Amino acid sequence: MAPTASPPSRRHHHRPADKRQAILDSAVRLIAHSGLHNTPMSALARDAGVAAGTLYLYFPSKEAMINALYLELLEERGRATAVAPSIVATGKPREGFEMFWHRLARWHLDHPEKANLIHQCQASSILTDETRAIEQRMHAEGLANFDDAVARGTFRKISVQVFWALVAGPIFVLAQMRDTGEIEITDALLDATFDGVCRSVVA
Amino acid sequence: MAPTASPPSRRHHHRPADKRQAILDSAVRLIAHSGLHNTPMSALARDAGVAAGTLYLYFPSKEAMINALYLELLEERGRATAVAPSIVATGKPREGFEMFWHRLARWHLDHPEKANLIHQCQASSILTDETRAIEQRMHAEGLANFDDAVARGTFRKISVQVFWALVAGPIFVLAQMRDTGEIEITDALLDATFDGVCRSVVA
DNA sequence: CGATTGCGAATGAACGCTCATTCAGCGGCT
DNA sequence: AGCCGCTGAATGAGCGTTCATTCGCAATCG
Numbered sequence: 001m002a003p004t005a006s007p008p009s010r011r012h013h014h015r016p017a018d019k020r021q022a023i024l025d026s027a028v029r030l031i032a033h034s035g036l037h038n039t040p041m042s043a044l045a046r047d048a049g050v051a052a053g054t055l056y057l058y059f060p061s062k063e064a065m066i067n068a069l070y071l072e073l074l075e076e077r078g079r080a081t082a083v084a085p086s087i088v089a090t091g092k093p094r095e096g097f098e099m100f101w102h103r104l105a106r107w108h109l110d111h112p113e114k115a116n117l118i119h120q121c122q123a124s125s126i127l128t129d130e131t132r133a134i135e136q137r138m139h140a141e142g143l144a145n146f147d148d149a150v151a152r153g154t155f156r157k158i159s160v161q162v163f164w165a166l167v168a169g170p171i172f173v174l175a176q177m178r179d180t181g182e183i184e185i186t187d188a189l190l191d192a193t194f195d196g197v198c199r200s201v202v203a
Numbered sequence: 204m205a206p207t208a209s210p211p212s213r214r215h216h217h218r219p220a221d222k223r224q225a226i227l228d229s230a231v232r233l234i235a236h237s238g239l240h241n242t243p244m245s246a247l248a249r250d251a252g253v254a255a256g257t258l259y260l261y262f263p264s265k266e267a268m269i270n271a272l273y274l275e276l277l278e279e280r281g282r283a284t285a286v287a288p289s290i291v292a293t294g295k296p297r298e299g300f301e302m303f304w305h306r307l308a309r310w311h312l313d314h315p316e317k318a319n320l321i322h323q324c325q326a327s328s329i330l331t332d333e334t335r336a337i338e339q340r341m342h343a344e345g346l347a348n349f350d351d352a353v354a355r356g357t358f359r360k361i362s363v364q365v366f367w368a369l370v371a372g373p374i375f376v377l378a379q380m381r382d383t384g385e386i387e388i389t390d391a392l393l394d395a396t397f398d399g400v401c402r403s404v405v406a
Numbered sequence: 407c408g409a410t411t412g413c414g415a416a417t418g419a420a421c422g423c424t425c426a427t428t429c430a431g432c433g434g435c436t
Numbered sequence: 437a438g439c440c441g442c443t444g445a446a447t448g449a450g451c452g453t454t455c456a457t458t459c460g461c462a463a464t465c466g
Contacts, residue, residue, distance in 0.1 A: 019441095019442095033328075034328060035327050035328035035329070036240075036327065037239075037240035037327070038328065040424075040425055040426080041425075041426060041427080042424095042425075042426090045444095050442080050443085051442065051443040051444055052426090052427085052428095052443085052444065052445095053427085053428075053429080053442070053443060053444065054441085054442060054443075054444095055426095055427095056426095056427070056428080057441075057442075061426080061427080062425095062426065062427090116326075119326045120326040120327065122326070122379065123319075123322045123323040123325070123326035123327070124238050124239065124240070124323065124326070124327070125236075125237060125238035125241065126238070132383060136385065156399075158395050158399065159392065159395065161377070161380060161385070161386050161392070162373075162377075162392060162395045162396050162399065164376065164380075165372075165373040165374075165376040165377050165380070165396060166373050166396065166399045166400070166403070168372075168376055169368075169371075169372025169373040169374070169375055169376040169377075170365075170368035170369050170372040170373070171368075171372070172372055172375065172376065173367065173368040173371055173372040173375065174364070174365075174368050174372075176325065177364060177367075177368070180335060182339065182364070183364050189362065189364065189365060192361050192362065192365045193365050193368060193369065196359075196361065196365065196369045196403035196404060197369070197403060199402040199403045200369070200399035200400060200402045200403040201399060222415095222416095243450075243451060243452080244451080244452060244453085245450095245451080245452090248418095253416075253417085254416060254417040254418055255417080255418065255419095255452090255453085256416070256417055256418065256453085256454075256455080257415080257416055257417070258453095259452095259453070259454080260415070260416075264452080264453080265451095265452065265453090
């Protein structure tokens with residue numbers, strides 16, 4: 001059944017290769033295309049090039065797999081949007097913010113399938129309480145510098161929640177419009193949006 | 204099971220009462236609670252006080268039912284947020300906008316189950332092309348006055364898409380945070396958000 | 407005015423199918 | 437040989453959907 005070229009087998013043993021990652025990659029692609037609940041484990045296994053049973057060597061259940069995948073995507077997005085502390089620390093917090101926003105927007109637009117999966121997970125009721133708790137912790141970390149920035153007068157005096165809503169909300173809507181084919185994302189459109197976002201939160 | 208007083212209107216036979224609406228109401232409640240795909244038709248029928256087969260007298264399939272429900276919710280939201288033309292026509296477009304925004308926010312916050320269902324439908328791949336097309340038509344109607352308002356200098360010169368992203372995005376994020384119990388919505392929080400939105404789109 | 411009949415609405419048990427999950431066995435490694 | 441990662445056919449629960457049957461009412465008949 002081995003279809004395409006097999007990877008240049010890991011020397012020493014055939015280890016639990018990056019099979020796990022292959023499974024997750026397939027999950028992202030298929031679920032973004034067919035939906036969380038129209039993607040059977042069998043299809044997932046076929047696409048990843050493993051047997052159905054193999055999935056259960058890496059994840060205890062479909063639900064657990066989705067939850068793990070969700071958290072890994074959040075982490076990946078967090079890494080992709082992290083701004084070096086050096087930039088924040090220097091007197092250019094405004095630039096740090098622009099960097100962050102553009103990275104967040106870019107991530108959602110460059111990885112439509114991953115962004116879509118995050119969206120599906122949030123809407124469906126598949127995420128466990130534990131996952132939600134971990135997510136909130138990550139979110140809190142990511143916005144740790146916010147209070148400092150407000151204190152320095154970088155941002156207007158608003159709560160973190162309002163800040164996040166004003167900053168991230170527009171990105172999510174743009175991403176969704178793009179998914180439905182309603183719009184094409186251009187640099188001009190992004191810049192215009194960022195301009196609006198700045199007016200709403202920057203002091 | 205007949206709950207409220209039935210209108211005496213329909214002469215001739217016992218007509219299809221508001222059974223259809225009862226089904227849709229149950230759908231909103233159960234789906235918001237258990238998720239689109241963890242809500243079997245059987246549970247829906249039980250909650251609505253009808254037999255399983257009855258559902259198929261009103262809708263040809265589950266998918267068709269969801270699509271119909273989705274469109275009806277969009278219409279309801281459209282009606283709830285519509286601003287009288289008289290207000291728009293008079294020299295107070297700024298007030299018209301404030302009215303619209305607060306109504307949109309209120310609707311999402313006062314009807315968490317309905318808003319949640321809309322969200323779930325958009326994320327899942329259950330909506331048909333036809334439904335998406337109708338939705339876009341409705342959306343275009345709703346934003347018909349936008350160009351005029353820009354011409355009059357009410358709003359900054361931005362595209363409709365950017366406008367919608369900046370205006371609605373924050374509301375969706377707030378609603379989602381509220382659903383997960385992350386925040387409690389207060390008038391102050393809403394006002395702060397609206398203030399930010401105004402800065403981003405109002406000239 | 408009561409009995410009878412016609413008919414569409416409503417029922418709910420049954421059907422077929424899909425899908426998550428399991429497990430007995432296989433093949434290659436050391 | 438012994439181990440281990442992996443396989444994939446088998447399992448059975450749960451779901452959407454169907455349809456033969458029943459129900460309730462109104463018009464018609466005696």
